Amino acid sequence: MASDDQTRTLGNGQKPPAKSEAKGASAKRRPTIREVARAAEVSIGTVSAVINGATTVTEKTRQRVQRCITELGYEPNTAARSLKRQRSSSIGMVVPDLQNPFFAAVAEGAHNIARKNDVFVVLGATGAESRWEEYYSQSLRARRLDGMILLSGSGRPNVGLVKLVDSGSVVFVDETIPGLDAPFVSAENRKGARLVAQELIGRGHRKVAIVGGPTWLWTSQQRLAGYREALAGAGIDPDTVPVLSGDYTEDSGYAATKELFERYGPGALTGIIYANDLMAIGGAKFLKEKGVAIPQDVSIVGFDDIISAKYFSPPLTTVAQPGFEMGQAAAEILLHKVGLLDEPEVTVFPTEVKVRQSVAQLK
Template sequence: MTQLNQRRPTMKDVAAHAQVSLSTVSYVLNDTGPVAPARRRRVLDAVRLLEYAPNESARKLKRRGPSTIGMVVPDLTNQFFAMVTKGVQEAASSRDVLVALVVPTAAELPEERQAELLRSQRVDGVIYLSGTGSIPAAIYEIARSGPVVLVDEQIPGSGLPAVVSTARKGAREVAAHVLAQGHRRVAVISGPPALWTARERLAGYREAFAGAGIDPDSIPVLAGDYEHESGQKLAAQLLSADPRPTALICANDLLAVGAMECCREMGLQVPADVSIIGFDDLPLSVFLTPRLTTVRQPAHEMGLQAASLLFDLLDGSQADTITELPTTLQLRESVCTPGDAV
């Protein structure tokens, strides 16, 4: 309790003490979702022990008048971004705070112009999902007067706090699983090199290759743009090689969907002829045939954490610079032992 007495407890503290997710705390405090009785008791016990006041941030914001936070998200048609956004909106709603949502691709305006429009709304703070791996100057202008929190991306040198996942670890684990099945002719469809997420995932794959005694530079890698059309096109290039790869590791689920479409067009069976691997664990991944082996990122939780961090900063609390949430492997039917494995 000594450390917590130095500052006002947050939802994150309650979640840590009760050993539950931030979303579970939100469900209990706001009665917005089902929670098992034992977990509910742990949350309420933690609230009492820590003397957490759940509505204090909202009251402080309300005293300044109607409050708004901004959120920039590259594309809401991507289920991952949509789930992060839902988490942010849920956390903001619990505090009666409006979310001004900016989607650069929807308005077909440059990211910089969208950021300028957001600044004109005089938002209290911003949650930013970068689609380019950079920060527009207008966002830095906002950061001078209010907090800016990054999600699923770190911008080296920016000094901005971020909520991310253990992407490198997850990538390393799923690549190691593929190798453990006996695959040696492996190829990678990575994400845009400008993005931190893509670099981290590729680094994780390479670590797994090196750990298995395979020269990472011997593995074919083509960079995509995280869209399924890109996965389809790049898979066609990789699967045209002789000998053909027995496994394609894709840096997100949409690339994997494109790769699976390519296999169908080429008359290849997944996973009998080619194993396909994704990353994100989008809801669609369990409806594919076969179901997709992938790495789960807690997208909704990342949104909740980002909003909680933003409100903590608005309240004057100290916050961690980088918050990492764990990834988990989702082993399904799109990976099997290659037919010619030794």
């Protein structure tokens, strides 16, 4: 919510309507930010920037927007609107957990956009459990929030979520849910997975295994498809490659790597593909405990490019996806639905392979 000082600043230079005008205005619906943008011949984002005091708008444009705000009787500050609605503008941000740096980056990106537009963010963590996703869906809907951004850890629909989707007040980010038609912000998971697998195979590694994510999640399915494409392209039958599933945590990466070595024995594999960085770090912990050198004995690759990936020993070859920007885009979609912002130009973000020192060149 805007402070008192912000309210005075945003209202500076605006004259209240005369009593007769106010009476007539009260009988009409309140003008929207879209109508202000149309009258001023600018984008909704420019109007929002003027309202929030951004310095990126020229003085001429700022004056034109302010004039249209006054003439239309638009109430641009959140404090005034909140008094009439008896609540602040607010959205929900629901993630599996905040220990995963990628999830935290998505949440920070969404919060960054919300903060710039005086929108309060209610943050919830589900532990990747469907029952908690339903709890937050029902709770946030009951509290009449303006919408919810969901990074699902379960990949499953629930009654509360279906109602939010039907009302058009939910945006999915990173994970989509089958059967639910809602705006979706994602990265090129399949392409990134294919490229990082090609990097490993291209360095001579043909005895490889895959530690994927939960089989029911969209990201896991996309990444596995990309890995299989790279294997097939190199003349390796994907069905002959060992595949185990983790849950995107370090512990699951450790457990899956342990199972691979118990099942196939040391020396059977030269490379392991992990579907995210946390599982790669967990797998590396097991390898080091067993005296297996990375990358001399076994090469590993990850996905996400979390902040610790480049500081890992050895620095981890992985796939970078822009979590912060994805969170921003999701928030922009949601705030567009309530008339605060333009829709983002990008909703499917590129991925990029970061080649570091965790993959050895085989002779």
